Amino acid sequence: MDAIERYRPNLPGPxxxxxxxxxxxxxxxxKPATPKEARDWLGALxxxxxxxxxxxxxxxxxxxxxxxAIEWYLATGCLHLEESSRSNRRGRLHKLRRALLGxxxxxGNPAAYSGSDSSRPYTRxxxxxxxxxxxAQPTDELxxxxxxxxxxxxxxxLDSPEIIPLRTHDIRxxxxxxxxxxxxxxxxxxxLCRTAWAPVLTEATSWASRPGEARYLFRxxxxxxxxxxxxxxxxxxxxxxxxxxxxxGRTRAxxxxxxxxxxxxxxxxxAAAGLTTLRSIDRVLPYVRNLTPEQAAAALKEx
Numbered sequence: 001m002d003a004i005e006r007y008r009p010n011l012p013g014p015x016x017x018x019x020x021x022x023x024x025x026x027x028x029x030x031k032p033a034t035p036k037e038a039r040d041w042l043g044a045l046x047x048x049x050x051x052x053x054x055x056x057x058x059x060x061x062x063x064x065x066x067x068x069a070i071e072w073y074l075a076t077g078c079l080h081l082e083e084s085s086r087s088n089r090r091g092r093l094h095k096l097r098r099a100l101l102g103x104x105x106x107x108g109n110p111a112a113y114s115g116s117d118s119s120r121p122y123t124r125x126x127x128x129x130x131x132x133x134x135x136a137q138p139t140d141e142l143x144x145x146x147x148x149x150x151x152x153x154x155x156x157x158l159d160s161p162e163i164i165p166l167r168t169h170d171i172r173x174x175x176x177x178x179x180x181x182x183x184x185x186x187x188x189x190x191x192l193c194r195t196a197w198a199p200v201l202t203e204a205t206s207w208a209s210r211p212g213e214a215r216y217l218f219r220x221x222x223x224x225x226x227x228x229x230x231x232x233x234x235x236x237x238x239x240x241x242x243x244x245x246x247x248x249g250r251t252r253a254x255x256x257x258x259x260x261x262x263x264x265x266x267x268x269x270x271a272a273a274g275l276t277t278l279r280s281i282d283r284v285l286p287y288v289r290n291l292t293p294e295q296a297a298a299a300l301k302e303x
Contacts, residue, residue, distance in 0.1 A: 004032075019049035067094075075120065121253045121256075137238055145233055148163075160248045167209050179192060256281065259272075260281070
C-alpha cells in the first residue's frame with residue numbers, strides 16, 4: 001500500500017533506519033483497510049519500536065505486539081501522554097496485533113476491553129520499591145501509615161473508603177497464622193490477607209494498638225475521618241526519585257489481576273473483593289496475562 005511507503009513517523013533518522021523496515025513489513029502483512037489505518041498502525045508501532053530500541057529490547061514487531069509488551073511500552077514510554085492518547089495508542093497496537101497475529105484463541109477473538117492507568121496493576125519491582133520506600137520513611141507515623149496502606153491494598157484488596165474506618169480490633173489473627181480483616185460499611189465482609197502481606201499488617205496493627213483502647217488502624221492519632229484522609233497522608237510522605245506514586249485503586253487492581261491469574265473461583269473472588277458487578281473486573285482484564293494458544297486449546301478441551 002502506498003500509504004505505508006510514503007508515511008514516515010516523526011522519529012530520528014538513525015532510529016527509523018533501524019526499526020522502520022520491520023515496522024513497514026508488519027503493517028503491510030496486517031493488510032490495513034484504509035490509508036488512515038495504515039498510518040495509525042505504523043505510527044503506533046514505530047514509536048513502540050523506538051522505545052524498545054532505546055532500552056536495548058527486541059524491536060521485531062511480533063515481540064512488540066505481545067500484550068505484556070504493549071503494556072510495558074505504555075507504562076514506561078508514554079508517561080508524557082494524556083490518558084486518552086495512551087488509550088488510543090493501546091487500541092491501535094492491539095488492533096494491529098490481531099490483524100497480524102490472529103486471535104488470541106483459536107476459537108475466536110475475546111471481548112475487547114479498554115484499560116486505564118487507574119486500573120493498571122503494579123509490577124513486582126514497583127511493589128518492592130513501594131515497600132522499600134515505606135520502610136525508609138523518617139517517622140514511625142509515616143512508616144507505619146504506608147505499611148498499613150500497602151498491606152491492606154496489596155494483601156486485602158481494600159480501597160480508601162474501606163481503610164479509613166477500620167479499627168485495630170478489626171484485624172484478627174487465627175492460630176494457623178491467617179490474618180483476617182473485618183471490613184466495615186456497605187460491603188461488610190471478612191477478608192483474609194495474602195500470606196506475603198500478613199506479617200506486615202500484623203506489625204502495623206501492633207504499632208497502632210493500645211491496650212484497652214479502641215483505636216483507628218490507619219493514622220490512629222488522627223480523629224479526622226474525611227474522604228481525603230488517605231490522600232492528605234500520602235501528600236506528606238517522602239518519595240524518592242523514580243519511585244511510583246501509591247494509588248490505592250492500583251493496589252486493589254493488582255490484587256484482582258493476581259487472583260484472576262491464579263484461577264481463583266469467580267464467585268469467591270467477587271465475594272472477597274466486595275464486588276457486586278463485573279465492572280471492576282472488566283477494567284483490569286487488559287492487564288491479565290493471556291494463555292498461549294496451546295494452553296487455551298487444552299483448557300477448552302479438558303474442562
